[in-house]
Amino acid sequence: MSTYRLKNLLSPRSIALVGASPRHGSVGRAILGNIRKAHFKGEFGLVNPRYAEVDGVTTVDSLGKLTFAPELVVITVPATTVVGLIDEAGRHGAAGAIIISAGLGHGAGSSADAAERAAQKYGMRLIGPNCLGIMMPGVNLNASFSAHMPAMGNLALVSQSGAIAAGMVDWAAQRAVGFSGIVSVGDQLDVDIADLLDYFALDPKTQAILLYIEAIKDARKFMSAARAAARIKPVVVVKSGRMAQGAKAAATHTGALAGSDAVYDAAFQRAGVLRVSDLRELFDCAETLGRLKSPPGKRLAILTNGGGIGVLAVDRLAELGGIPAAITPAIRERLNAVLPLTWSGSNPVDIIGDADPARYAAALEVLLADPGNDAILVLNVQTAIARADDIAATVTGVVQEYRRQHQGSAKPVLAVWIGAEPKVINLLSDAGIPNYPTEDDAVRGFMHLVRHREVVEALAQVPPAMPGAFAPDIGAARRVVAAALADGCHFLDPIEIKRLFDVYEIAMVPTFAAADAEQAAAHASGLFAQGATVVLKVMSRDIVHKSDVGGVVLNLTSADAVRAATSDILARAKALRPEARIAGVLVQPMVLRPKARELILGLADDPTFGTVVVFGRGGTAVEIINDKALALPPLDLQLARALIERTRVSRLLRAYRDVPAVKEDAVAMVLVKLAQMAADIPEIRGLDINPLLADEAGVLAVDARVVVGRVERKFAGSGPANFAVRPYPSQWQRHIEVKDGWRVYVRPILPEDEPLIHELLRHVTSHDLRLRFFAPMKEFSHQFIARLTQLDYARAMAFVAFDEVTGEMVGVVRIHSDSIYESAEYAILLRSDLKGRGLGWALMQLIIEYAKSEGLKAISGDVLAENTIMLAMCRSLGFEVKPDPVEHDICEVRLKL
Numbered sequence: 001m002s003t004y005r006l007k008n009l010l011s012p013r014s015i016a017l018v019g020a021s022p023r024h025g026s027v028g029r030a031i032l033g034n035i036r037k038a039h040f041k042g043e044f045g046l047v048n049p050r051y052a053e054v055d056g057v058t059t060v061d062s063l064g065k066l067t068f069a070p071e072l073v074v075i076t077v078p079a080t081t082v083v084g085l086i087d088e089a090g091r092h093g094a095a096g097a098i099i100i101s102a103g104l105g106h107g108a109g110s111s112a113d114a115a116e117r118a119a120q121k122y123g124m125r126l127i128g129p130n131c132l133g134i135m136m137p138g139v140n141l142n143a144s145f146s147a148h149m150p151a152m153g154n155l156a157l158v159s160q161s162g163a164i165a166a167g168m169v170d171w172a173a174q175r176a177v178g179f180s181g182i183v184s185v186g187d188q189l190d191v192d193i194a195d196l197l198d199y200f201a202l203d204p205k206t207q208a209i210l211l212y213i214e215a216i217k218d219a220r221k222f223m224s225a226a227r228a229a230a231r232i233k234p235v236v237v238v239k240s241g242r243m244a245q246g247a248k249a250a251a252t253h254t255g256a257l258a259g260s261d262a263v264y265d266a267a268f269q270r271a272g273v274l275r276v277s278d279l280r281e282l283f284d285c286a287e288t289l290g291r292l293k294s295p296p297g298k299r300l301a302i303l304t305n306g307g308g309i310g311v312l313a314v315d316r317l318a319e320l321g322g323i324p325a326a327i328t329p330a331i332r333e334r335l336n337a338v339l340p341l342t343w344s345g346s347n348p349v350d351i352i353g354d355a356d357p358a359r360y361a362a363a364l365e366v367l368l369a370d371p372g373n374d375a376i377l378v379l380n381v382q383t384a385i386a387r388a389d390d391i392a393a394t395v396t397g398v399v400q401e402y403r404r405q406h407q408g409s410a411k412p413v414l415a416v417w418i419g420a421e422p423k424v425i426n427l428l429s430d431a432g433i434p435n436y437p438t439e440d441d442a443v444r445g446f447m448h449l450v451r452h453r454e455v456v457e458a459l460a461q462v463p464p465a466m467p468g469a470f471a472p473d474i475g476a477a478r479r480v481v482a483a484a485l486a487d488g489c490h491f492l493d494p495i496e497i498k499r500l501f502d503v504y505e506i507a508m509v510p511t512f513a514a515a516d517a518e519q520a521a522a523h524a525s526g527l528f529a530q531g532a533t534v535v536l537k538v539m540s541r542d543i544v545h546k547s548d549v550g551g552v553v554l555n556l557t558s559a560d561a562v563r564a565a566t567s568d569i570l571a572r573a574k575a576l577r578p579e580a581r582i583a584g585v586l587v588q589p590m591v592l593r594p595k596a597r598e599l600i601l602g603l604a605d606d607p608t609f610g611t612v613v614v615f616g617r618g619g620t621a622v623e624i625i626n627d628k629a630l631a632l633p634p635l636d637l638q639l640a641r642a643l644i645e646r647t648r649v650s651r652l653l654r655a656y657r658d659v660p661a662v663k664e665d666a667v668a669m670v671l672v673k674l675a676q677m678a679a680d681i682p683e684i685r686g687l688d689i690n691p692l693l694a695d696e697a698g699v700l701a702v703d704a705r706v707v708v709g710r711v712e713r714k715f716a717g718s719g720p721a722n723f724a725v726r727p728y729p730s731q732w733q734r735h736i737e738v739k740d741g742w743r744v745y746v747r748p749i750l751p752e753d754e755p756l757i758h759e760l761l762r763h764v765t766s767h768d769l770r771l772r773f774f775a776p777m778k779e780f781s782h783q784f785i786a787r788l789t790q791l792d793y794a795r796a797m798a799f800v801a802f803d804e805v806t807g808e809m810v811g812v813v814r815i816h817s818d819s820i821y822e823s824a825e826y827a828i829l830l831r832s833d834l835k836g837r838g839l840g841w842a843l844m845q846l847i848i849e850y851a852k853s854e855g856l857k858a859i860s861g862d863v864l865a866e867n868t869i870m871l872a873m874c875r876s877l878g879f880e881v882k883p884d885p886v887e888h889d890i891c892e893v894r895l896k897l
Contacts, residue, residue: 003199004818005125006191008095010181010199011139012072014043016063016094018085019076019101020054027100028076030145031133032057035074038142038149043068062088069093074133074143079103082129083114090122098143099128099189106187116189131186132162135169137179138205144184153178154207155290156200158193160185164212164238164279171283176429177290180205188217194225201229208289210282211237211273216264219609219724220715223271223632224794227725230272231459231790234294234452236285237273239264263606266630270725272455274448281444287434288445292412294453295374299325300446301367302348304379305355309418310348313377313439320447324348325373331366338362348379356386357394364395368402368411375412375449377442388417392424396431412449416442459751459790470505470673474680477503481683481708491541492706494586501701504673506689508701509591513539515584517566521559523587532589533557536565537703538573542580544705547620549576555590562587591702595659596695597652600628601670602688603678610714610722611678613671617649618691633675633720634727640668640675653694660696667694682721685709716821717794717854726793732850735804738838742803744810746846749798751790756800756809758785763831771867772829788814795821799846801839810834813843815851815859823858824851828870835869844877852897860894 017035020028028048032055035044045068046054049061060066063073063085073089075082079101089097097119104112112129119126127134133144137152146166155177159165162184172179180203183196193211200206209229216222229235241261268275276282300322304310314324324347327335332345339359344350351363360378367376378395382388395415403410415435417424428435436442480500484492492500494511501508510527514520524534538551546552550572553565566585573582600618603611609632616628629646631639644650644667655661670692678684686707693700711721719726733747761769761780791798798814811830818824826847830840851859862884863870871881874893884890 003195003202005095005123006195006199008071009098009125009127009191010134010136010141010183012042012070012095012141014045014068014070015040015072015074015141015143016045016047016066016070016089017074017076017143018047018063020046020048020059022051022054026076027145029054031074031076031100031143034142034144034146034149038137038140040140040142043070045070063092063094064088066092071095072143073097074100075128076100079105079111079129083111083118086115086118086124086126087121090118090124094122094124096125096127096191098131098133099126099186100131100133100145101128102130104129104187104189112187112189119190126190127183128186129189132159132165132184134184135165135179135182138181144182146182148173150182151176151178153180153290154205155179155210155286156196156203156206156208157182157210157212158185158196158200159183159212160188160193160214161212161240162186167279168210168283168286172286175283175287176426177286180207192217192221194218194221197222197225197229197235201225201232206233207293208234208236208286210286211235212282213237213239214241216267216608218715219267220717220726220794223267223609223724224792224796226268226271226273227459227792228790228796230452230455234285234289234448235271235273236282236289236448237268237275238277238279238282239268239275260606260608262628262630263609263612266612266632267609267724270632272459274451274455276448284436284441284445285448287436288414288448289452291432291434292414292449294449294456295412296453297374298322298447298450299372299374300443301325301370301373301376302379303360303363303367303376304348304350304381305353305360305383306379306381306418307344307348307350309379309381309416309439310344310350313379313443314348316440316443317446320443322443322447322450325370328370328372331370331372334366335363338366353381353383354385355391357391360391361394361398364398365402368398368413373411375414375446377439377446378413378415379439379442380415380417382417382419388420389424389427392417392420392427396427396433399433400431412446414442414446470676472504472673472676472680474503477677478681481681484708485683485710489541490707490709492708493541493583494537494539494704497704497706500677500706501704504677506670506673506701507699508704509588512587513584514566514587517563520566520585520587521562524556524562525559527587527589528557528559530589534562535588535590536562536569537586537588538569539583539586540573540577540580541583543573543577543582545620546703549573588702591693591700593693593695593697593700596693596700597649597662598691599649599667599694600688600690601667601674601692602690603674603684603686604630605685605722609724611675611720613643613675613678614688615643615667615671616647622690632725633678633723634725635672635675637665637668637672640671641665643671644668662694663696663698666699667692670699679720679723679727682711683708715794717817719793729793729797732797732799734846736842736846738842740837742837742839743805744839744842745802745804746799746843748793749789749791749800749812753800753809754785754789757788757812760809760812760829760831763833764829765832768829768832768835771864771870772827788812797847797850799843799850801843811839811843813847815847817854817856821854822856823860824854824856826859826861840870841873841877844873848877848895848897856897858894858896860892863891863893865889865891 020032045066046057046059048059073094135142142149148169150169165184200209302310302313399413415428415433495513498511512523534556536553537546556562598618600616602614606612613631617625627648631643653662689701689704713721729748796816801811813828815824815826879893879895881893
């Protein structure tokens with residue numbers, strides 16, 4: 001639904017350009033020239049009340065004077081006249097507009113706000129304002145002021161920068177790389193990056209999607225779209241502003257560690273988006289992803305005529321996590337038969353500097369047939385013995401023949417011709433072999449393919465809303481936080497933190513509060529009786545880091561020492577922070593765990609992505625060491641382990657010398673619990689445990705800080721208020737009874753349901769399939785079913801129903817919201833042999849209940865007029881039914897909620 005009417009904008013049948021003038025250097029004139037040069041096949045009209053014609057094209061003075069109703073209106077007029085034009089375009093039936101013009105302002109009361117409201121009145125979609133425009137080679141459309149039109153290809157580019165989009169066109173022209181579409185989104189008044197991800201993810205002409213991002217407007221919508229797209233095809237992003245600093249005045253260590261770019265990194269990783277650091281790497285990604293599909297593994301065979309460059313390639317491969325393919329005895333024997341005795345005998349396969357085209361061909365054929373590698377990198381260093389272009393021609397011939405024989409299963413082949421002339425580059429590019437200037441670029445290109453395959457596998461995992469064996473008393477935890485907020489507090493005191501952690505079964509050192517020296521001594525005496533020594537810490541909601549004011553004293557062994565230390569701590573704190581509210585001191589036993597690792601775990605609140613989980617090396621120098629990794633919740637153990645592994649300190653959690661390994665999954669489980677705590681209590685705005693001691697016995701929180709505040713919902717819909725990624729909605733599992741006592745179990749769909757969907761479809765007649773899909777359906781591809789099963793529950797939901805006796809899937813119902821989360825479109829499919837037993841009615845009631853809980857205002861759908869049973873059910877459920885004004889064999893059904 002976020003792709004509503006996007007096809008009308010990106011593949012229109014008619015266009016009107018408003019604002020083109022004869023003035024040289026004007027944007028409108030440049031766009032007019034580009035539209036004409038691209039040879040747009042549909043109807044085209046030019047609107048300008050000041051001129052009778054522009055560059056030989058007759059104009060009209062208003063949209064209403066055109067002889068046709070334009071699907072797409074391209075607007076280049078001054079900002080002050082844009083709103084009126086949008087309204088006029090909507091009245092004349094335009095599906096959307098591209099607003100090239102800048103200067104519409106932002107926010108309530110601006111021209112941009114008025115333009116958006118005018119468009120919504122007519123259901124129009126808007127691209128821009130302040131954008132370069134769009135280039136869609138497949139439909140001969142160049143509605144931009146770019147200097148060139150890209151060739152047709154299989155890459156889509158979505159860019160917040162018009163200059164970046166134009167630069168990509170220039171680069172692509174030099175490398176024979178084509179595009180399925182290029183869209184400059186500008187200020188994203190309506191159509192945003194997420195909408196275009198949805199569109200190009202489903203576009204059969206697009207093999208990979210490239211993004212240039214400066215900032216994300218709606219994080220949950222972006223994460224939903226990016227995760228859905230990345231499951232189907234590679235999505236690569238360059239994000240500017242990498243060095244932007246995080247909040248300086250963070251209330252917790254984790255807040256300081258969670259700088260904005262680090263959060264974007266975590267978000268891209270969770271979404272399955274491949275992040276690259278600069279435009280050169282984005283170009284290399286385009287070179288690879290536009291030509292190849294991901295291999296099944298990461299074993300790379302390297303064929304070279306120069307040993308040094310081959311070794312460099314192997315080194316880079318190992319650094320990036322790839323695997324140099326092993327040369328088995330059988331393959332070595334085959335290579336021995338076609339290569340001189342002096343070849344390297346291993347990977348890299350160095351066929352020596354005097355290698356001619358025939359030697360390259362012979363070695364390459366052996367490696368292509370070797371099941372022990374997943375891809376091949378061919379390197380060539382030019383010599384005076386064999387011409388580089390002759391070798392390139394031979395290699396391309398071998399690869400093309402191999403691909404012809406292995407259609408659909410051919411392994412990737414990449415190439416580097418050092419110092420290659422344009423003729424060589426063209427030979428390789430024309431054969432669809434990605435080629436790079438250096439071995440480093442080529443290995444990175446290969447690893448981008450590997451990472452995409454790993455991403456698809458990771459995205460198939462769906463974190464549960466809560467760990468299965470973990471059931472905290474959420475009510476008790478909420479009461480702790482609510483009481484602090486009722487007292488006007490923004491930080492929990494240590495006693496409240498201990499109560500909160502007890503609820504979530506996070507082990508914490510025993511903690512006692514003392515208002516003065518005598519109370520401190522009394523608490524300490526009980527600890528001395530147990531053989532413990534004592535630590536004192538200043539207790540103040542206003543002092544963020546206790547050590548900064550000398551507020552920590554260790555190794556106290558007597559009541560008198562505790563009294564004296566208490567007096568010293570309170571005096572120092574009052575002198576250094578006279579404005580701080582000081583409640584006394586905390587009394588804790590000294591924890592002696594000599595082989596424990598000091599870690600930091602916590603929660604931070606990011607303005608774009610909401611709650612973020614932080615893990616890293618702990619201690620007082622945590623910001624200086626800066627060994628940390630971030631992840632978006634929710635987490636399960638697998639995601640928590642992956643978060644830990646992204647840090648250097650993770651290596652210390654393993655056994656080394658006489659230090660035993662940290663108890664398995666003890667740290668990961670705390671991360672999962674913190675993520676769950678953030679979901680249960682959105683009033684927690686920041687938290688850190690520093691240090692968390694971890695050793696073979698388990699984990700222990702020594703010190704912690706929790707920031708609380710009123711809930712500010714960042715994202716539309718239900719689910720945790722501050723989670724950009726929604727957890728699996730297990731609360732929607734149902735056991736229902738339909739006609740004749742038939743018991744059915746219904747739950748939200750999971751990625752692993754794909755085989756069950758295929759089995760369900762086997763029990764649906766061709767007639768029922770046509771009623772559901774509006775066309776004969778003979779085959780259902782993996783990509784098609786993946787779109788049904790791999791949801792993130794933010795904008796789309798699907799429920800699957802199972803017969804409780806047989807366990808067979810018997811039906812599925814799906815709903816997908818529109819781009820502004822106001823209405824949603826539904827679809828339903830049942831096994832043909834089980835229709836008429838009340839299941840369809842029950843599933844429709846469930847989807848209506850779900851839509852209401854999400855705050856949606858309406859549900860709609862398209863139903864074939866001949867599907868009288870569905871139409872009768874819709875009427876019974878209160879849907880309005882009316883014929884489609886254009887497609888007369890279709891009825892539109894709509895239910896206001």
